Amino acid sequence: MKNICDEKKPQVTVAIKYFKNPKEHEDMVKNLEIGAKFDMRHRGHFLFYGKDFITYKLERPYDNDRNEFLRILSNFMSNILEDQCPSSWKKCKRPFWEELIFTHLPHVMRITPDQKQVETFLSQLKMFIQWLDKRVGTTWSPIVDKYSKEAVSDLKMAEHVLNALFLKDFPQLHQKDFSLKQDFEKIEQNFEQYTKTLDSLFEVTSIIDQITVLTEFNSNRTYYVKGLPTHLIVPGLIMIGGIGRKSGTLLWEWFQTEGIYPQKGRKYLKLI
DSSP, rough: OOOOOTTTTOOOOOOOOSSSHHHHHHHHHHHHHHHHTHHHHHHHSSSSHHHHHHHHHHTTTTOOOHHHHHHHHHHHIIIIIIIGGGGSSGGHHHHHHHHHIIIIHHOOOOOOOOOHHHHHHHHHHHHHHHHHHHOOOOOOOOHHHHHHHHHHHHHHHHHHHHHHHHHOOOOOTTSSSOOOSHHHHHHHHHHHTTEEEEEEEEEEEEEEEEEEEEEEEOOOOEEESSSSOOTTTTOOOOEEEEEETTTTSOEEEEEEEEEEEEEGGGGGGOOO
């Protein structure tokens, strides 16, 4: 993985907020408390979207699906886009929504028993865009609806693959007595058996019986890998993770999952 940081450039952006009166300060403190419920960074309160997120949250303060949606969206704008974030909703371009749907959602996807995070997020996004169009006069609903329809099947596949891989490593994940330490120790023991390992970004090239053929992006080398749910995987799927090979064997094994993405999300991945 390439280090994209430039040590000669400052890595922290500092903003100063001046309050006109005590009431303005009190409102800010309240908003910080509300924003913390969906993990919005403090910088979000000083940018154009902060007030909209707070207002939208307060319309349904106890809606867990809305809260999770705002967590994902605010993470995208504050942590991923950072200083490249548009200056207003009207300044957003089509790639903004495309990256959010095809790349960021799978990047932050959680492992859930019902595996319906994709459906829930896209439904919440549709409601938010309709609300936003009415509030600020944008016309994003047709575009976001189009991307959502294009993405839903591929994203659901990525979600199922992600869940299958994690549940393979952590089969008791959803049990009350789940012990991460115990399962992690087993994974570490398996990892020590490999004489060669590679952590990178791969594209699924083909499926041969129970073997998945992967192409690594940096070298364009082909790897024959076992241990993947071939009944769920299709060519074109993007996978980020680790493979390993034991001494005296020809096949590689998939041993670590960092992310599963549809093909259309590839161009926004900033990992290589």
